Amino acid sequence: MSREVLAVVGLGYVGLPLAARASEVGLVTVGFDVSATVVAGLNAGRSHVGDVPDATVAAMLSRGFAATGDPGALAGCDTVVICVPTGLDGAGEPDLTALRAAGHTVGGHLRPGTLVVLESTSHPGTTDTLLREILEKESGLRAGDDFHLAYSPERIDPGNPHYTLRNTPKIVSGYTPLCLKHATALYQRLVDRVVLSAGTREAEMAKLLENTHRYVNIALVNEVARYCERAGIDVWDVLHCAGTKPFGYTAFQPGPGVGGHCVPVDPRYLDVHAAEQGFTFELLAAARRVISGMPSRVVERAAVVLRREGRELAGSRVLLLGVSYKPDVADVRESPAFPVATLLRAAGAEVTYHDPLVPAFAPEGVPMTRETDLTDALGRAELAILLQDHACYPARQLAQAPCALLDTRGKTAGARVTLL
Ligand SMILES: NC(=O)c1ccc[n+]([C@@H]2O[C@H](COP(=O)([O-])OP(=O)(O)OC[C@H]3O[C@@H](n4cnc5c(N)ncnc54)[C@H](O)[C@@H]3O)[C@@H](O)[C@H]2O)c1
Structure with a gap:
């Protein structure tokens, strides 16, 4: 009997750990991504996702995993799991462009009997209406009759060493009871605990x-x-x-x-x-x-701290510590460090940043000077603002910094430390 083939569509923070786990439990795993950089990197053994070490990618490759930009690879798969981004557009509105595109790609190569699972976050009705209609139109097949359709929201918490894909309970839902049965059988192989949902809309809403x-x-x-x-x-x-x-x-x-x-x-x-x-x-x-008022509050507090030191924001050297969106990860998407930096610059401050995980940071497209030596950087700044509580920032060192410190994370205390 031939081994089961699973394709992951979208190999990012969600898709790559999923592909790694599928490969680990013995499924023949294929990864499809529209980014040539992602595909080339993975096939060369390089991971672009912090929680997936290069050694894991090497192990996947040795078990037959391959990344590809060729949608034709989806045609031979028993299961296709869609993990593409569902962010906001320039106007701050939901952007389902990638999800629709993935639906067209998967639908165009769908064969009878395939299980299609959506993991991307979206509004209720995305699976049973938007995605289903695209898949059915592209393939000429009917969900529930000719192929199985399911929704299982990803709960991955990047940088969390305790809760991984495997030991975080996984909600699973199906378009029909039979779809649910097939999806449950898949996830029971991948995770420790599967939680069945009444329907795809309940799982999306959860x-x-x-x-x-x-x-x-x-x-x-x-x-x-x-x-x-x-x-x-x-x-x-x-x-x-x-x-x-x-x-x-x-x-x-x-x-x-x-x-x-x-x-x-x-x-x-x-x-x-x-x-x-x-x-x-x-x-x-x-x-x-x-929440949208918080960056300006940080800047107002920064101005207060500097004034106590006899300075104004304009012309002051301000050092941002940690610009990613959460501790000990490199991801800067939607990070509040962007508006904080933009407001500080607009107020005339000379802003630099320190973040060992983020090699480049360019609020509004304007690159910011990166400091690589924390001690030197603290020595040159007039004010440091702790934005992200990375493990590389020892509370004691910050408390004894030679400059004033605005701590937005409540991590430290000291004579020149102001908490948000
Ligand atoms: N990152 C998280 O912590 C997290 C946690 C839970 C849920 N989610 C959800 O999971 C989904 C994926 O998020 P992510 O963080 O993994 O995104 P990501 O940006 O890290 O990765 C998405 C990948 O999909 C690829 N892609 C884009 N369009 C594609 C297409 N049409 N076909 C194939 N590949 C395509 C991109 O090149 C990229 O490599 C989103 O809906 C998100 O809301 C994310």
């Missing part, structure tokens, strides 16, 4: 709820932080105390904003979809106002 929950709660703690500053209350102590409650409270931290491909993006998918149905999420609009 994913949006998870990230919207995070978004709204981050907005709440940021608003609490603003209030505490006004009222002369130490918000970091408040958070420490509240965080000791063992039930009914989930801890979130204030900061310069939210970033990444999910938390700032997914609530917009929910919002737009709800609006199309005449429904308004009151909390989302309020949360967006609070």
Whole structure:
């Protein structure tokens, strides 16, 4: 009997770990990506995803994995899993261009009996309407009758050493009960625990709820932080105390904003979809106002700190520490460091950045000077702003820095340290 062939469409932060796991459990795995750089890199044994070491790619290649830009490779597959980006366009609206394109590609090579799974995040109805219609039109086949269609939202947490694809429960849903059965059989081979959903729309909504929950709660703690500053209350102590409650409270931290491909993006998918149905999420609009105001709050606080030092933002040397969107990852997508840097530059500050994980950083297309020696950089700056709590920033070194420090992460304390 021939071995089962699985194709992953889109080999990024989500698709590559999935392909690695599929290859590990013994599926013949093919990766299709429109980026020639991604394809060439993987076939040469180079990973572009932090959580997937080069050694893993080498092991995949030795087990027969191949990346390709040839959509014809999809024709011989038993299962196709779509993991393409679903971000926002220039106007901040949901951008389903990649998902539609992937649908056309997969549909054009679909054979009867294939299982197609969507993992990309999108609004409810994407799988059973938008994707299904594209697949059916391109292939002339019918979902549920001729091929199987499923949705399983990715929950990957880049940089998290404890929760991986394998040990994070995986929601699985199907267009029909038979589709669900096939999708469940696939994921039972890949992950420790499969959670069955009533339908694809419930699974799509569950994913949006998870990230919207995070978004709204981050907005709440940021608003609490603003209030505490006004009222002369130490918000970091408040958070420490509240965080000791063992039930009914989930801890979130204030900061310069939210970033990444999910938390700032997914609530917009929910919002737009709800609006199309005449429904308004009151909390989302309020949360967006609070979160989008955080970068300017950081800059206002920076000005206050410098004024205490007898300086103005204009002409001051300001060092940004950590510009990626989360600790210890290289991903800068939607990072609040971009608006913070742009506002600082607009105020006339001379801004540089230090981030060992981010080789280049160019807010609004204007490259910023990168500092590579932390001690030297702190010695030259008049103000350092800790934007991202990378492990490479020891609290003690920051507390003893020869410049003023604005700590947006509540990591450190000291005579010249100001917390957000
Ligand atoms: N990154 C995360 O932490 C995370 C977590 C959970 C869910 N998600 C969701 O997973 C999906 C993928 O996100 P990601 O972070 O892996 O994106 P990514 O940008 O890291 O990777 C996407 C890959 O898809 C490729 N691609 C784009 N269009 C394509 C097409 N038409 N055909 C084939 N390949 C194509 C790109 O070249 C890229 O290599 C998104 O919907 C995202 O919301 C991401």
